[in-house]
Amino acid sequence: MPRGGDNARLRLRDAALELFRERGYDAVTAAEIAARAGVTERTFFRHFPDKREALFDGEAAFRDTLRDAVVAAPPNRSPLGAVLLAFASVEQLLTDNRPFTLPRAAIIAKTPALQERVLAKTAGLIEALAEGLQRRGVEAGAAKLAAQVGMAAFNYAADGWGRDPAPGLASYLAGAFEALQGLSSTRQG
């Protein structure tokens, strides 16, 4: 593999995050990102299929981790239980990545184009979860449904976790599971 010690892809990713933080996503051109990384615009597009993707590097790996965690869940777990356990198992990973994901979230919150890409990534995660469930013998339709519901529960839990991480993600996930049961009852909290 040519190209000396430094990895152009990493420099591009970092340069993009920096510039987006400084001036906002829309006000930064791909050429500027490339310049800060010390390469040409063409090279930027060799590493990332489009400008947005520079902010989502590594998502594929996370996707696979999550899918494998679903497969690895104890076989006596229900579909939804396996998904929630998988989310709980990546708590440490999510915590470690926070210094990177927090500023990223701030940028995304300001630009609709990036929010759209987040939705696409989320859909990819759901698909991976469903695939993991199918490997456990869950029927395709039920797997998709459970994956979607599990993702909704995770979002619900992550919302609380973001506000106060002390109780731990697992605790919030348990709360989300209970909230799910309440959705079918007329009694409202």
Next chain:
Amino acid sequence: MPRGGDNARLRLRDAALELFRERGYDAVTAAEIAARAGVTERTFFRHFPDKREALFDGEAAFRDTLRDAVVAAPPNRSPLGAVLLAFASVEQLLTDNRPFTLPRAAIIAKTPALQERVLAKTAGLIEALAEGLQRRGVEAGAAKLAAQVGMAAFNYAADGWGRDPAPGLASYLAGAFEALQGLSSTRQG
């Protein structure tokens, strides 16, 4: 309202659908759509914020209809019950629009960029459902959760309905509701 008898927006929408069907989304330029509609490219972008949006004209109205249906559901309904009832109430509307949505779906299935936009529109629908639930007194977090779960159930139901419309959408929605209960049990269907 100036401009003779014909509505440029409708012509643009129709022209876009035709051209996308003929040659695929990517191979059609905005200028070509405008030309077939008898206007200039600039006018196209006055009616639609971007090229994709030409395929999603009217979604905002559908969104409002669905939200109002949630609000109008009998007050004794559970959050999830209100959402599912709202979906059932638009069955006729969905059936009527099928001649338009079917070819559209074929185009979308072929182009990732449009699939991403579908996800954004779906997120908008979920938000509208959640807003309707909040107007019924459901707490914000629970409303979002119920809206997401309800949308997942609708997708599950619509999948079966698309394959065999005879039993009616409401019947499939009831089946989805039952499937939801099964997600927490180890027993798999």
Next chain:
DNA sequence: CCCTTGGAGACAGTGACTGACAATAGCGAT
């Protein structure tokens, strides 16, 4: 030492979108 391989530069081109300004068509008021 040559030859293969793959990342990177250079260059030109397409097409989505935007801002600014001018032109026109219908409409109500006079």
Next chain:
DNA sequence: ATCGCTATTGTCAGTCACTGTCTCCAAGGG
């Protein structure tokens, strides 16, 4: 009829995301 008023469109110029193609160069293997 005519004078504006306003909504809609045309025109033009420009930016920027993204792509194809060709060339160049560094490393590694024989």
